[in-house]
Amino acid sequence: MSTVRIPPTLRTATGGEKLVNVPGGTVREVIRGLVDAHPGLESQLLTQDGDLNRFVNAFLNDTDVRHLQALETHVGDGDTLVLLPAMAGG
Amino acid sequence: MTAPTLTPPTWTATPASPAATPAGPAATASHAQRITGMACRNCGLAQPLAVAYVCPACFGPLEVTYDYDVIAATLTRETIASRPPGIWRYLELLPVDAPPARSLPVGSTPLLRGDRLAPVLGVDRLWIKDDTRNPSLSFKDRPAAIAAARAVDFAVPALACASTGNLAGATAAAAAAVGLPAYVFIPADLETAKVDHALSYGATVVPIDGTYDDVNRLCLEIADETGWGFININLRPFYAEGSKTLAYEIAESLGWRSPDVVVAPVASGAMFTRVARGFEELAEIGLIERRPIRFVGGQAAGCSPVATAYEAGTDVIEPVRQPDTIVRSLAIGNPADGRYAVELARDSGGSVEAIADAVTAELIRDVARLEGIFPETAGGVTLGAVAAARRRGVIRKDDEVVALLTGNGLKTPDARTLGVAAGVGLAPVLRPSLSAFEAWLEAQS
Numbered sequence: 001m002s003t004v005r006i007p008p009t010l011r012t013a014t015g016g017e018k019l020v021n022v023p024g025g026t027v028r029e030v031i032r033g034l035v036d037a038h039p040g041l042e043s044q045l046l047t048q049d050g051d052l053n054r055f056v057n058a059f060l061n062d063t064d065v066r067h068l069q070a071l072e073t074h075v076g077d078g079d080t081l082v083l084l085p086a087m088a089g090g
Numbered sequence: 091m092t093a094p095t096l097t098p099p100t101w102t103a104t105p106a107s108p109a110a111t112p113a114g115p116a117a118t119a120s121h122a123q124r125i126t127g128m129a130c131r132n133c134g135l136a137q138p139l140a141v142a143y144v145c146p147a148c149f150g151p152l153e154v155t156y157d158y159d160v161i162a163a164t165l166t167r168e169t170i171a172s173r174p175p176g177i178w179r180y181l182e183l184l185p186v187d188a189p190p191a192r193s194l195p196v197g198s199t200p201l202l203r204g205d206r207l208a209p210v211l212g213v214d215r216l217w218i219k220d221d222t223r224n225p226s227l228s229f230k231d232r233p234a235a236i237a238a239a240r241a242v243d244f245a246v247p248a249l250a251c252a253s254t255g256n257l258a259g260a261t262a263a264a265a266a267a268v269g270l271p272a273y274v275f276i277p278a279d280l281e282t283a284k285v286d287h288a289l290s291y292g293a294t295v296v297p298i299d300g301t302y303d304d305v306n307r308l309c310l311e312i313a314d315e316t317g318w319g320f321i322n323i324n325l326r327p328f329y330a331e332g333s334k335t336l337a338y339e340i341a342e343s344l345g346w347r348s349p350d351v352v353v354a355p356v357a358s359g360a361m362f363t364r365v366a367r368g369f370e371e372l373a374e375i376g377l378i379e380r381r382p383i384r385f386v387g388g389q390a391a392g393c394s395p396v397a398t399a400y401e402a403g404t405d406v407i408e409p410v411r412q413p414d415t416i417v418r419s420l421a422i423g424n425p426a427d428g429r430y431a432v433e434l435a436r437d438s439g440g441s442v443e444a445i446a447d448a449v450t451a452e453l454i455r456d457v458a459r460l461e462g463i464f465p466e467t468a469g470g471v472t473l474g475a476v477a478a479a480r481r482r483g484v485i486r487k488d489d490e491v492v493a494l495l496t497g498n499g500l501k502t503p504d505a506r507t508l509g510v511a512a513g514v515g516l517a518p519v520l521r522p523s524l525s526a527f528e529a530w531l532e533a534q535s
Binding site: 005007008009012043044045053054055056057059062064066067082084085086087088089090 | 132143144145146148149150151302303304306310314322323326357358359360409411422424425426427
């Protein structure tokens with residue numbers, strides 16, 4: 001079971017929960033599990049093709065998953081996935 | 091080259107004094123009329139003005155929205171000309187209600203002819219927007235001033251930022267001016283001069299063991315937890331607007347018209363895209379004629395995700411994990427506005443160029459010795475982009491080109507010497523005697 005940290009913008013859909021435990025062996029499966037548990041997140045996180053919305057960046061244990069194997073990156077027990085807005089900084 | 095009126099407004103009194111700023115709220119359309127709120131750039135969802143930057147519906151970026159009919163009815167060339175120098179002379183186009191009671195004298199930097207440098211770059215008509223002269227020595231004072239003004243309105247407890255260096259000083263200085271504590275997060279290996287600069291204004295500097303993108307990701311999380319006003323995160327919709335003032339000043343300096351080409355450095359892409367918007371706004375409200383402008387961006391070859399996307403003909407930005415360049419101010423591997431920057435360059439007929447560090451250093455030396463302007467590394471990249479776009483044919487020889495030099499070379503003193511022997515031009519220590527001098531001078535010939 002991994003932990004997903006939910007940014008404030010998305011917490012309405014998780015009933016205010018900041019940390020959500022989600023099963024899944026890859027980033028894709030974890031995000032899918034998160035969306036299944038909280039359907040209100042689907043339109044915010046995923047495209048119609050099931051890919052990550054381009055305005056969302058996902059970090060597994062503080063590393064951008066695009067520097068790993070993207071949505072197919074392996075997720076282990078105790079890992080932390082953080083979802084953050086892409087439009088920041090600079 | 092025909093020389094239009096280029097004399098910038100003269101700083102005669104600190105605009106920190108409201109009494110010295112005729113552009114007060116009574117002289118303008120009210121906030122409620124001209125600033126209509128915020129809206130998502132992606133899906134258009136309207137939102138109220140707040141310390142917020144993310145669309146709650148689609149996660150897209152929030153931007154400030156205006157009623158340009160209201161602005162056009164009140165803002166004229168004459169009104170602007172009657173006001174003191176600085177960014178607040180364009181108040182109606184900025185996301186603040188009134189000039190703040192306290193702020194630094196930002197903007198109204200000169201547009202200078204680059205006649206001696208122009209042949210080096212292969213162009214006939216070159217203007218240099220010398221933004222090395224702002225209070226903390228970079229263009230970042232512009233967006234920082236807007237964000238700081240809004241931070242005061244929103245009563246945030248502290249100002250903060252994630253910085254590649256220039257914003258560190260700008261945030262620290264702006265915080266000092268408005269009396270807020272400042273927390274500046276930087277990559278731990280940033281240039282010493284930039285760290286010392288931020289420290290000098292009383293900021294708390296927090297070095298992070300990682301790249302700028304690591305710092306930025308951490309700051310997103312800190313912003314959520316602390317409620318601090320992160321200038322380029324949760325205040326970003328206001329911050330980004332500050333860079334529009336570069337366009338306003340260029341147009342005003344050229345006698346209220348636009349050039350053929352604007353060349354600017356690209357890090358996150360926020361400034362590059364907002365300069366374009368600034369020109370578009372001036373056309374929208376009738377202050378300039380709407381003419382095509384090609385926008386050319388410059389990136390360091392060692393961190394060029396936007397240039398790579400441009401070359402590949404895509405707008406998908408592949409992030410760079412480990413930037414490898416002396417151009418620390420542009421070393422953003424995951425640029426927030428990268429997609430919009432590529433679209434701007436492509437749609438305008440411009441380009442995004444990747445410049446090798448050796449070229450950057452050489453052009454820093456060239457512009458310093460030929461024009462008397464000493465830019466930091468991003469300036470060398472910008473000038474490299476002028477030459478590269480000229481070779482590509484994006485810039486024609488007789489185009490009127492404006493190059494934005496956005497930071498001062500004193501921030502990156504080591505970059506100048508890349509590729510040359512240290513101490514060139516530096517005489518040995520001489521005894522204080524005329525004979526010693528004459529002997530040394532004789533040895534030079």
